[in-house]
Amino acid sequence: MDLTDEEIRDLCPDAVFERGRTYLEEGRIERISRFDDELTAVVAGSRRYDVRVDPSSPESARCSCPYDGPGTCKHVVAVLLRWMANPPTDERDRIDAVLERADPDALRAFLREELASDVGLRDRFLARFDGSTTRSVAEFRAEIDRLFEETNPDYAVVFDPIDFDEYLELAASHREQGRYDSAAAVHRALIESLDDHMELVDGSYDHFTRAFTTALDGYVDCVAASDGEPAADEDATADGDIEDAAAFLEDRAASGTPFLANRFERAAAELRDRAE
Known part of the structure; x- marks a missing residue:
């Protein structure tokens, strides 16, 4: 699931990419987690927006923001750039381990x-x-x-x-x-x-x-x-x-x-x- 700057740029107009990079630099990603191949995040803009994206198929990303322009939005761009720079730990193994040892009742x-x-x-x-x-x-x-x-x-x-x-x-x-x-x-x-x-x-x-x-x-x-x-x-x-x-x-x-x-x-x- 490796991504490059150019691959993320191809998902949106240049201006949107730059805004997404600015969002990342400004620390607007308030929460991000990974389970298996999917990232979920909360990104602060004019309000908080929920992002879900699989880095292996980023074109199918979903965001709760009102963006209706070409390509993906700046919130998704910020999350993908965060993934590229510092991928969050996959929580799947931890969840599986907890389920294995959890008391059934x-x-x-x-x-x-x-x-x-x-x-x-x-x-x-x-x-x-x-x-x-x-x-x-x-x-x-x-x-x-x-x-x-x-x-x-x-x-x-x-x-x-x-x-x-x-x-x-x-x-x-x-x-x-x-x-x-x-x-x-x-x-x-x-x-x-x-x-x-x-x-x-x-x-x-x-x-x-x-x-x-x-x-x-x-x-x-x-x-x-x-x-x-x-x-x-x-x-x-x-x-x-x-x-x-x-x-x-x-x-x-x-x-x-x-x-x-x-x-x-x-x-x-x-x-x-x-x-x-």
């Missing part, structure tokens, strides 16, 4: 406490070990809607990006287990909420558009992969029937955000093509 009690207080972790835990989601599209949708309401409560617009990774990772976890109906439920909730709030976005357009595209593509893939089989729990999942899912997308094309209409129409057509 104490470990179970710790996990129960964390699951009780962290709904997102609880969802991922259940997706990994128990089966289909226990929450409906409407419940996921209400939770995502609240993120929009809380981001800028004093104005009827959204200036800053919203981190949807928790939901995208939950959907990915369901997909890995072959639970496509549950994954589709999460994707559909994101699609609906983003569609209904997109005209309020007054900045970070690329961020919200990427999230919408990821959710829409994921929904199409999951509905197609389910092969039209009904969900195990109809109230907890999205449409299992391909025709119903295509109709949902077409309805959104007609009634939702105008500049997203073509995307919905293409997604509906793709879903029907896959069904043939």
Whole structure:
């Protein structure tokens, strides 16, 4: 995972690279850690931003900042330069060693406490070990809607990006287990909420558009992969029937955000093509 200055420069415009280097020199990286191949960091800018990046594939880095220019942002650049100059210790071996010697009952009690207080972790835990989601599209949708309401409560617009990774990772976890109906439920909730709030976005357009595209593509893939089989729990999942899912997308094309209409129409057509 060796990186060079030139490889990092290639990820962004020169001005962004220089700002990232300045951030590093100013000590703006408040926390950085490494687990296996992934770095996680908190970088102070106009506010604190969360960065996640794998130095072996830095083009897929994620940052919670509102940057919507070409390439990656200055916060990611700062973290990669920090990695290049002084890589943090990989905590994987230490965690593995602690898990090996931990008392099973104490470990179970710790996990129960964390699951009780962290709904997102609880969802991922259940997706990994128990089966289909226990929450409906409407419940996921209400939770995502609240993120929009809380981001800028004093104005009827959204200036800053919203981190949807928790939901995208939950959907990915369901997909890995072959639970496509549950994954589709999460994707559909994101699609609906983003569609209904997109005209309020007054900045970070690329961020919200990427999230919408990821959710829409994921929904199409999951509905197609389910092969039209009904969900195990109809109230907890999205449409299992391909025709119903295509109709949902077409309805959104007609009634939702105008500049997203073509995307919905293409997604509906793709879903029907896959069904043939």
